[in-house]
Each structure stands twice: as structure tokens, then as C-alpha cells.
Amino acid sequence: MKYYIIAGEASGDLHGSNLIKALKKEDKNAEIRCWGGDLMQQAGAELAKHYKEMAFMGFLEVIKNIPAIFKNIAFCKEDIQNFGPDAIIFIDFSGFNLRIAKWAKKKGYKTNYYISPQIWASREGRIKKIKRDIDHMYVILPFEKDFYEKKHGYPVHFVGHPLFDAMANTSLIDEATFREENGLDKEKPIIALLPGSRKQEVQKMLDIMLSVTKDFPDYQFVIAGAPSLSDDFYSPFLKKGQVGFVSNRTYSLLKHSYAALVTSGTATLETALFEIPQVVCYKGNWISYQIAKRIITLDYISLVNLIMDKEVVKELIQNELTSKNIKIELSKIVEGSARERILEDYKSLKKKLGGKGASQLAAQLIVKNA
Structure with a gap:
């Protein structure tokens, strides 16, 4: 047929x-x-x-x-x-x-x-x-x-959910090889940055995500490059601090990460299925956001929280998405008490999804x- x-x-x-x-x-x-x-x-x-x-x-x-x-x-x-x-x-x-x-x-x-x-x-x-x-x-x-x-x-x-299939069908690089091939520090824990897949959102999100790198000197931040965007598109962002870049290897990046900053969307669920504590970030065009706020009836924007019907991961939306708030919430999941609670909730999430x-x-x- x-x-x-x-x-x-x-x-x-x-x-x-x-x-x-x-x-x-x-x-x-x-x-x-x-x-x-x-x-x-x-x-x-x-x-x-x-x-x-x-x-x-x-x-x-x-x-x-x-x-x-x-x-x-x-x-x-x-x-x-x-x-x-x-x-x-x-x-x-x-x-x-x-x-x-x-x-x-x-x-x-x-x-x-x-x-x-x-x-x-x-x-x-x-x-x-x-x-x-x-x-x-x-x-x-x-x-x-x-x-x-x-x-x-x-x-x-x-x-x-087809993400289980996508993950099962993707070959992942072992951690030592992954770090070596991408020029990453051999020991520092990785904080993954998943800023989205469209130019407009990536441009909005990366500047604010990268603003906190200096506050976490014991970790290395690594940007996940989207397959829809060229590597050259990310070049200006790589000059803004000590940050790594991985092109079209998001699953391997998540597999070997300790925490993540993630733009709302499917990536929030992918991050959860890899059992990586995350802070969800979203900031849209002001007019678009004002319109969306009036027609969207949900209590949460991330799939993780929607499926669990409670706040499993912190969502920083629009005006709440500031360097100060990212620093506070990221600290909670890399060094604070929120980490273990999130990991427990992820187990329940997986059961719900089959x-x-x-x-x-x-x-x-x-x-x-x-």
C-alpha cells in the first residue's frame, strides 16, 4: 500500500x-x-x-x-x-x-x-x-x-509514547569516548543545555541559560545542537564562556549529564526518561506569550508535570526566567534536596507511560x- x-x-x-x-x-x-x-x-x-x-x-x-x-x-x-x-x-x-x-x-x-x-x-x-x-x-x-x-x-x-522506541533505537557513545570526541573535561559533571530546535527560541534561550555558567565552576555546561540548525549558528554562543557543544548527539549528552536546563517541549520528557534532574525554561515573544496565556488552560507547560499532574520539575516561565532564578533552581538539583525527589517521581512517570x-x-x- x-x-x-x-x-x-x-x-x-x-x-x-x-x-x-x-x-x-x-x-x-x-x-x-x-x-x-x-x-x-x-x-x-x-x-x-x-x-x-x-x-x-x-x-x-x-x-x-x-x-x-x-x-x-x-x-x-x-x-x-x-x-x-x-x-x-x-x-x-x-x-x-x-x-x-x-x-x-x-x-x-x-x-x-x-x-x-x-x-x-x-x-x-x-x-x-x-x-x-x-x-x-x-x-x-x-x-x-x-x-x-x-x-x-x-x-x-x-x-x-514513541520516545521509548527512539531511545531504544539510538546508539549511545560511552562516556569516556563521548567526552574525548567532543573536547569535554574528563571529570567535571555535565550540565546539559537544551535550548530548543528553532532559531527564534534558541536565540532567546541560550543567552539566559549561559548567564549562570560562572556560578557553577565545578560543572561544565554543554549545548545540545539541534539537527535543524547548522553548527555555525551556535558559534557566537560558544564565545560567551566556558561551554561545550555537541551536534546531533542529544541522547548521548543526556545519558552522561548530571543535570539539565531544558526549553519546554518534548525535550523535557526525553530528559526525564534519561533520569536527569532538570529546570524547565521558557520565554517567548511578548505578544505571542500574552495571546498564549489567554488561550492555554493548563497549570503546567512541561510534559513531565502534565503527565504526573503535579510539579515534578521547576518551570521558569517568561518573567520568572531570570539568571537569579535559574541559579537558585539549578543549585537545588545539583547540590540540594530536590534531586532525589525528582528522581523518585521519574520512576512513577515511566510506569505511567508504559x-x-x-x-x-x-x-x-x-x-x-x-
């Missing part, structure tokens, strides 16, 4: 690549075309559009790029028709994907959504579009099943439902 997959950012590319591998196991004759990235292409899909061409973040950034977005939508529809898939699979990226889903449903294509839009966080009214346009929804967070089925009467499949197999289960259901 033919499958058309649409992912619009780095995390979608990661999970899409493991889904592609699983689809090829379930369907030996699978032909797959995608919007995604290098990982999905390497997994065996034909790449129609790279997510780097679509990484617009925040309300203002989206508005400024409306012409490019509409051009992409038109191209996507035409490309789907030319390919003629038996099933379309949407991965997160809801602003774009729900528009394509509306058109695809009317055209009679089978529509599958893997990794639900976060309508439980904002704009819950989108459930009407999902009910109308999505044939099958595969959710990855335990509370999403109750949200859809009990609150909205829309049946979904809980398949578990184990490996999300990609394979999702693939089995997609093939069955196609």
Missing part, C-alpha cells in the same frame, strides 16, 4: 522515522512519501518537503509567513493527489495538518493522526474538526484517551485500518 506522512518539525521527523520502519515491517510492499526530515528519508521514505522550510514559531512568526504557508498547503494537496496514497498519516503539526485533513477527508482519503494535536491545552473546540476529518487517532499520553473518549465521545487508540512498542502498534493499526 501507499502511505503519505506529514510531519513538520524535528520531533515529528524522529517519531515519523520509527513509524516508517514499523510500517515497512507490517507491510512489505509499503511505498511511503513524506513531509519530514533526514531521519524519515533515511528510514526509507521519499521526501517531498523538508520541515526546515516550515519551522515558523509563534503567532507573529506565522502571520509574517502566511504566503509561504499557503503555498505549502497548495503544494501538499497537489502532491498527495499525484501520489495517490491508501492512507494519509498526520504527525502532530496541527495548524497545517488539520487544514490538509479537512481537504483529504472530502476527497475520500483515509486519514490517520499519530501524536494528537494538544487540544487539551488550548483551543479545545478543534475537537469538532478532528471528529469530522480524522478517521483514526493514535494518542501517546495516558490522559489523552480519557480526554477524547470520556469528555468528547471520540474513540482513540492509546499506543504508548514501555517500548508505540511505533509498531501504531503501524499495525494503520495498516489494519487502511
Whole structure:
């Protein structure tokens, strides 16, 4: 059968690549075309559009790029028709994907959504579009099943979280080799800096994260370079202090870290699954943040706290994200009492999420439902 997959950012590319591998196991004759990235292409899909061409973040950034977005939508529809898939699979990226889903449903294509839009966080009214346009929804967070089925009467499949698969499928370098290859101190404990994957957020986050390096002389800070950004992009930040840099090796970095400063997003959950105590950091464009604050109804922004429904890790958001506060909270997890409590909560988090197999289960259901 033919499958058309649409992912619009780095995390979608990661999970899409493991889904592609699983689809090829379930369907030996699978032909797959995608919007995604290098990982999905390497997994065996034909790449129609790279997510780097679509990484617009925040309300203002989206508005400024409306012409490019509409051009992409038109191209996507035409490309789907030319390919003629038996099933379309949407991965997160809801602003774009729900528009394509509306058109695809009317055209009679089978529509599958893997990794639900976060309508439980904002704009819950989108459930009407999902009910109308999505044939099958595969959710990855335990509370999403109750949200859809009990609150909205829309049946979904809980398949578990694909990060377990991503971690299992990634080869990690041993610590001595990792430190040597990346020019790191052989003994100082590592504090990982995960500033995000989009230019706008990385530029905002790294300056504030790096402002505390001098306060922790017994540790070394290491930036995790995102695959969506060139190494040259990070060069100005590396001149601002004693800081290391690792390109496209985030999992190995987390594996060998002692603590982390993490921009809110999937990375907060990845850090937790590697059992690294963290401080969650977020600061957006002022106007975008003011708009978001009025439509997002959650008590927390990190996936770790959302899944556990309590404050497991400290969140420093917008005006709270200062050098002083980062220093205070980071001290608590490298030298203070918060460290052991966080590690205990991480164990409970893992139990809630289940184990490996999300990609394979999702693939089995997609093939069955196609």
C-alpha cells in the first residue's frame, strides 16, 4: 500500500522515522512519501518537503509567513493527489495538518493522526474538526484517551509514547569516548543545555541559560545542537564562556549529564526518561506569550508535570526566567534536596507511560485500518 506522512518539525521527523520502519515491517510492499526530515528519508521514505522550510514559531512568526504557508498547503494537496496514497498519516503539526485533513477527508482519503494535536491545552473546540476529518487517532499520553473518549465521545487508540522506541533505537557513545570526541573535561559533571530546535527560541534561550555558567565552576555546561540548525549558528554562543557543544548527539549528552536546563517541549520528557534532574525554561515573544496565556488552560507547560499532574520539575516561565532564578533552581538539583525527589517521581512517570512498542502498534493499526 501507499502511505503519505506529514510531519513538520524535528520531533515529528524522529517519531515519523520509527513509524516508517514499523510500517515497512507490517507491510512489505509499503511505498511511503513524506513531509519530514533526514531521519524519515533515511528510514526509507521519499521526501517531498523538508520541515526546515516550515519551522515558523509563534503567532507573529506565522502571520509574517502566511504566503509561504499557503503555498505549502497548495503544494501538499497537489502532491498527495499525484501520489495517490491508501492512507494519509498526520504527525502532530496541527495548524497545517488539520487544514490538509479537512481537504483529504472530502476527497475520500483515509486519514490517520499519530501524536494528537494538544487540544487539551488550548483551543479545545478543534475537537469538532478532528471528529469530522480524522478517521483514526493514535494518542501517546495516558490522559489523552480519557480526554477524547470520556469528555468528547471520540474513540482513540492509546499506543504508548514513541520516545521509548527512539531511545531504544539510538546508539549511545560511552562516556569516556563521548567526552574525548567532543573536547569535554574528563571529570567535571555535565550540565546539559537544551535550548530548543528553532532559531527564534534558541536565540532567546541560550543567552539566559549561559548567564549562570560562572556560578557553577565545578560543572561544565554543554549545548545540545539541534539537527535543524547548522553548527555555525551556535558559534557566537560558544564565545560567551566556558561551554561545550555537541551536534546531533542529544541522547548521548543526556545519558552522561548530571543535570539539565531544558526549553519546554518534548525535550523535557526525553530528559526525564534519561533520569536527569532538570529546570524547565521558557520565554517567548511578548505578544505571542500574552495571546498564549489567554488561550492555554493548563497549570503546567512541561510534559513531565502534565503527565504526573503535579510539579515534578521547576518551570521558569517568561518573567520568572531570570539568571537569579535559574541559579537558585539549578543549585537545588545539583547540590540540594530536590534531586532525589525528582528522581523518585521519574520512576512513577515511566510506569505511567508504559514501555517500548508505540511505533509498531501504531503501524499495525494503520495498516489494519487502511
